[in-house]
Amino acid sequence: MMDNNNNNNDQFNDNNNEETPTPAPQGRKRGKLTLTKVAITAVVAGLLGGGVAYGGISYINNSGINDTAVPSGSNKSGNASTSNVTVNVNSQSTKAFNQVKGAMVSVINLQKENSNNSTLGQLFGESSSSSSSSSKSQLEEASEGSGVVYKKSGSTAYIVTNNHVVSGSSALRVVTSSGKQLQAKVVGKDSVTDLAVLKVNGSDLKTVASFGNSDKVKVGETALAIGSPLGSQYATSLTQGIISAKKRTIETTNSAGTQTGNATVIQTDAAINPGNSGGALINVGGQVVGITSSKIASDTEGTSVEGMGFAIPSNEVVNIINQLVKKGKVVRPALGITYVDLANVSSSQQKSVLKLPSSVDSGVVVMSASTGSPAKKAGLAKYDVITELGGQKISNQSTLRDLLYKYKINDTVSMTYYHNGKKQTTKVKLTETSSQLKTTTNANSES
8 A cells, every 4th residue: 555645756756667467367358360460460361372383384384395295184083081190189288277177267257337328328328227227237347368267165165366356346257167157256365465265056167276485386397277268158277387496576566556565486487368367377397376467568667578477376376365265355464554665765865864874775665654553553653764674684575575564463572663863673573454544646655
């Protein structure tokens, strides 16, 4: 969460030019390929083929070779036949895909019909009251994503997907790998990790995916992504790549494009397209090692990139979805502050405003501390710089959150910070994340 504080922006400017993951995860509703497009492709291919053939004929005709009569008689000798030679295609990737494909689903986000439609209805004599009641009762497909069936209990099946896939929905529909459509309900969702759990009547679902240990994956090993790129029309599509990096820190944004913090993810070059969000990243053993969530299509300067997709590590997924099933939400300890990374503050402001000694080169700057929060009770104030938590050095924003989330509610942790340039140490008793903390500008994060 972030705090929209104009005074903060007067003091500090956010010069962060890091690449921002696009919300490629959330697949938008797309139309089918038209016959016109297919026909045009075929015509172009035909022209190219004809051009090659024509060039060959011209060469032969100009070579001076005499024409030869076409043989007459029976054409039986021209019959073609097939052989019984077979190729074994049961590769590791194929076996892994076959293990998981039955657990893959498409998730359709249904939302209320756009109110603009009622305006059009009024032009043709429809009353405003009838159009209003009609729009309330009708739902339309807003977007599509993917999901993975990971558990069955009796007739109930549980599905993990991304929070942004289900965000804003009035209702949810799941399409299984066999094409059956099921109503789905949200069990719980978490915007911080971008995960959500759904449940459906799983009487007809036979396959349940298993999670592997994401800490054990190795850079360079084969990675397979399964999902519904562009929606259920291309459900259970498989792409292959490698693990490009195990722990990559990226910025996360909400549906409005506001930065919500950072996430530590697995990077892969397996193709991740709109609609793949919530799908599975698996190893060649058929185990889910990540839930695909985002990709980078270009950096802030507009430079296009390929093969930079990201997945939430399975170890974090398991931890979060178990809490969502148990409580419907994720309960985390909090300091009750908004902050910016010290690296985003100019060296001149570090001296003039923060009064930091030159030896301090990393940490987070407190921008606000909510009333009654652990940080406020411990004496922290605006422009204090936190450098250590629990004896561990803070190097950037994600490190503070990572360190904080290792503790439980009501734990007491030591903290080192600088106040007006003077080093201080204190003890902080952590409490649950406050719902009163407000989301903010792109520069600030909340913990």
